[in-house]
Amino acid sequence: MKKQEISSLKTLLNSPKKIVIVPHKNPDGDAIGSTLGLLHYLLKYNHDACIIAPNDYPEFLKWLPNEHAILKYDTQTEASNSIINQAEIIFTLDFNALNRTGEMEAILKQSKALKIMIDHHQQPDDYALYTYSDVNMSSTCEMVYNFIDFLDDVAKIDANIATCLYTGIMTDTGSFRFKSTTSTTHLIIADLITKGAQNAQIHNAIYDTNSFNRLQLLGCALSNLKMLPEYNTAYITLSQNELNSFDYKKGDTEGFVNYALSLKHIIFAAIFIEDQQQNIIKISLRSKGEFSVNEFSRLHFSGGGHTNAAGGKSDLNLSETIEKFISILPSYKTALNNE
């Protein structure tokens, strides 16, 4: 952010304001961690601040400090609309385009509140007065740490803020192993531990609280794993019936696609998950190296994200979606054999 912008933001946030913080639809660890981290910070300045998420998030995030105070737009629409209509400032975190908030898009577009974007996704839209966008950042949580630093307030980071930011950095970096993890990320993580983030407890709460059904569903996903060696590609499918038979809960399939990417020689991995309620196939794409799943998803599956991690959707049925996916691969044969 420019010096001038930082000093205007300091002035703006110096007196209590009505503030709403919004993550993307189907919020993940980084979306919930960054919004909660920022919330705890803003509350220190007596702002009238709250988080409104487009919809619910996985159970494994439901221990973060103050998470119970998050409003969900899909089930608390009226209350949310009224808060948004009164807001003076809206922070949008961990997404690059208002349509990433689903049903909330209309009211956010209509709102006259001053908007501030903090995000690390590619090709950010230009809807915010203040845009802090950096695609090289590991996570929005790392950016919220920087944002607090820009405001000269790192000393104000307490154990609650540290816990939330640690969680999002950890989940978005695959526990500090993706390329986006820099030495600065580790320095920030070290500082967050110093400030009270209980790292072992956080890892345990996120990764070691599986239900029996979730592990059985993973077994099912792995038995559906297919390899396309010619394209160094692997993919997994999960039908609605399969999800139902293991009592699928939101978040249960988080990370499954990484098993496909962990295969030797595989540089492109996908998981296709049937969602009969929305009548779509939800797609997660992952890659290693230069192959951009952001571009791939934008072009073929109405989605986007980052170079090595993106999401998208298909309106075809599951088998037609797979057919489409396989039919596209030949045009990427060179790129997929270049790593």
Ligand code: 5GP
């Ligand atoms: P995931 O596959 O874990 O849902 O998402 C991977 C990355 O892509 C995340 O950064 C997420 O925010 C982004 N993403 C997921 N689904 C979509 C989508 O439908 N559209 C766009 N633009 N980004 C998505």
Ligand code: MN
């Ligand atoms: Mn993120």
